[in-house]
Amino acid sequence: MRYSIFSLAAQALKGNRGWAPAWRDAAPKAEYDVVIVGGGGHGLATAHYLASRHGITNVAVVEKGYVGSGNVGRNTTIIRSNYLLPGNTPFYELSLKLWEGLEQDINFNAMVSQRGVLNLYHSDGQRDAYARRGNAMRLAGVDGELLDREQVRAMAPFLDFDNGRFPIQGGLLQRRGGTVRHDAVAWGYARAADQRGVDIIQNCEVTGITVQNGRVTGVDTTRGPIRAKKVALAAAGNSSRVAAMAGLRLPIESHVLQAFVSEGVKPLIDCVITFGVGHFYISQSDKGGLVFGGDIDMYNSYAQRGNLPTVEHVMEAGMAMWPGLGRLRTLRQWGGIMDMTMDGSPIIDHTPVQGLYLNCGWCYGGFKATPASGFCFAHLIARDEPHEVATLLRLDRFATGRLIDESGAGAQPNLH
């Protein structure tokens, strides 16, 4: 069924009893042209673009839990393309452009909201760094504006401008950045891919990757073996584990990141604001809850929950930026496992195994990348060559020294 104002009205008149499931709950077939491992945002987007842009529809997305159970349903929903380095900027800008047309493309309301992303600066040095980043963005055709203190005050008068240690001097604003309802992204891509014939197989864990004479031949799963001409890995926080099934060791550590939601309040903050001293970012959902987060917990983790010291650290950063937050109660909190690379940037590439493709290393910024990640990964799988905006996101860049290290933190994944 195509969703539209007419389908909504017709269903409303029938008491909303006629809605069909948005996608089929498929059982695995014996063989596919492409098996995608991981039914998160990136795996589902890859399936949609394989089917819609490349006509490859004999595809299965194999997900160990349910669609949306991974990071795609756990993130703080921020999208932006305010990157500095050439390897990242065109890729994230393509992603933002795809977000701008996504809802028409997949016929699903993902509540894409370009409410603006404002990064605060608190010192002369930080202003210069943001001016440089803003200039790099504009040179690459991305929108960016450097705001002074009074312009920031006009947008967000509630911030602590005269904090004794971290006075706010201004901010870098990307108006085209914003938020997207994350669950709807997973559901919308799942439905769009399903409508073109892709099988979305939930509760099916990949337990092995079969390789013969250096070429992938399929996967073993908890629901039996599946043969495949091509296998595409998009397992986010579990990337090292699935890659190890094909004998690969990745430049990745898995770390936990937490997110928090406050009780619902009336409209309070109409953009995304990030703190420039500690790591802290906040926005408000349409239900009224303030959605915020900060640093990762800093040590390797596969536990989808965080520890209290980081909770305290995030709250302290929030209070330093916006003291009024102390009047609110935190309602919910959870964690997700992220694939942190050694340079903080992602990988979309071939692997040494023929027919095995790798999509990983999204760190804590992979939600905004979802459309471009799927778009470029589908291009790579279908044509066996990288998409032009993803040519630098290579697996071998760590060996050749062509790193894409936005923060300059070096091979220390917990600092990116």
Add this chain to the structure above:
Amino acid sequence: MRIACPHCGDRDSQEFTYLGDATVRRPAADAPAEAMFEYVYLRDNPAGPHREYWRHSAGCHAWLVVTRDTRTHAISDVQPARPARKGAVA
């Protein structure tokens, strides 16, 4: 999470700084570039017991090798780093 420092006793993990995988070994100076690449960048990243460096930075400043399950954070062993390294197989 609490870490039992062999010098200071059972302490809150906030007193410690994390470095990462303690099983990788810096190759000899004349080792091929490939060995250096593996040492700097590649990790097993296990879901399960992980031997890792922690420094008691708000305590005795000792480097420790902690064996912790990355799925549960249960700590099964804590050793001072220097003897632990000598005893370990390279």
